[in-house]
Amino acid sequence: MMNTIESVDSSKNLSTRERILDAAEQLFAISGFAETSMRDITKHANVNLAAINYHFGSKDDLINEVFIRCLDPIHDVLQENMDNLIKEAAEPSKALKHIVELVVIRAFQTEQQRHNGAIFMRLLNRAYNESQGKLRSFLAERYKKTLIDCVRFFRLTLPQVQRAEVFWRIHFMLGSLAFAVAGEKEIGAIGTALYQDQHNEKALLRRLTNFLVAGLQAEA
Amino acid sequence: MMNTIESVDSSKNLSTRERILDAAEQLFAISGFAETSMRDITKHANVNLAAINYHFGSKDDLINEVFIRCLDPIHDVLQENMDNLIKEAAEPSKALKHIVELVVIRAFQTEQQRHNGAIFMRLLNRAYNESQGKLRSFLAERYKKTLIDCVRFFRLTLPQVQRAEVFWRIHFMLGSLAFAVAGEKEIGAIGTALYQDQHNEKALLRRLTNFLVAGLQAEA
DNA sequence: TGTACATCAGTGAACGCGCGTTCACTGATGTAC
DNA sequence: TGTACATCAGTGAACGCGCGTTCACTGATGTAC
DSSP states (O other): OOOSOOOOOOTTTTHHHHHHHHHHHHHHHHHOOSSOOHHHHHHHTSOTTTTTHHSSHHHHHHHHHHHHHOOOOHHHHHHHHHHHHHOOOSHHHHHHHHHHHHHHHHOOOOOOSTTOOHHHHHHHHHHHHHHSHHHHHHHHHHHHHHHHHHHHHHHTTTTTHHHHHHHHHHHHHHHHHHHHHHHHHHHHHHHHHHHOOOOOHHHHHHHHHHHHHHHTTTOE | OOSOOOOOOSOOOHHHHHHHHHHHHHHHEOOOOOOOOOOHHHHHSSSSHHHHHHHHHHHHHHHHHHHHHHHHHHHHHHHHHHHHHHHOOOSSHHHHHHHHHHHHHHOOOOOOTTTTTTHHHHHHHHHTSSSSHHHHHHHHHHHHHHHHHHHHHTTOOOOOOOOHHHHHHHHHHHHHHHHOOOHHHHHHHHHHHHHHHOHHHHHHHHHHHHHHHHHOOOOO
């Protein structure tokens, strides 16, 4: 039961639909959309091969649903924390470091199932690297309201930076995060081989936070 | 002759082997490894379907060759500029901005064929997101000498930052660059829709440079 | 309460298609004697 | 210089396999009268 990829049905009695979404989310994040077959997903979810087409119509529609289910909760999380932040943000620069720390920790978090930051970062990167524009343009719509919240959120601690500038810096940050999450193991191993810097997640998170805070606060 | 993806044989009389590598490089960068078929590549390169297996053995070996051909010249470019930089780097912080500017411009450069930075950034990102570790571990070896040069290069202007720290910051930078290159159009379009900030490459390069210079110079 | 029909979740087996790879072959060039 | 053989780049057609999708079907539950 402690496999690297554990079966998603484990005793929780989820519906077929949700078991498919859980399995697809994991496998797409790990292996990509084209590299993950319907047979992989249904085997992993312990459902019939035809169930994906029955519940979602097609593989492409399943991919869209996976993203919808990932993005929608982020909106809520941001809204919750926004109110708290406004109250406690006495000193903006400290507050920014606090936020970035939370984002970085979240991005590397590999919880059991929902709110798995590492899976989300991998999916996000795959979405931006997808060949056809289909998924990208689908996401662009859905993504907007989340992004508006993000920019508003970060602007609370970066009032002197223009909105469009914050918007781009958030994307630069996402790029660093996604790349670091995807390459953590390999990059860490190379670092160890070259500089005897034994890889350690805490140090990585600290380094990322330093880099990102400085980048976000850059002067125009 | 001005197609979005132009045929690679155009009058240059390249060998079959090189025509295949050129076509594969472009198509892999645009669409990914799994999504690009041997038939796509050979059609694009204007060669026989069996020529890939004849010259490279298999599709996987072709992928490796594409990376070898991309990475090896970077080593040389760095070595060349290193000498110049040592001479002219009177003020380190200005020199860093100069370097980052060059890197950013290079990363977005879409030249006709060789030294195409945008293609390289896309390939790099795909390599880190590849499902099996095969390509990653193959690259890790080849990549090392290039990375050592990179770190030495950046340390010339960041002498106060530890080597392992510079090593990681370079990867954070690569992540931002790769994400920005891959998503330039979509992110730009969303930015325009949300903030009436009409997308313009010069502004993007300036923003990226600011963000990266600040991140690289972050205090520990 | 009983019967007839409708809806729905799920299934097993098959479909045709495109994939990477293989193989026997061709034709040009190089080498040995 | 001429003949026999070897090497090499390239080719056309086929191979088997795994893919996403479809379809007729089952069995359980809901609804109408």
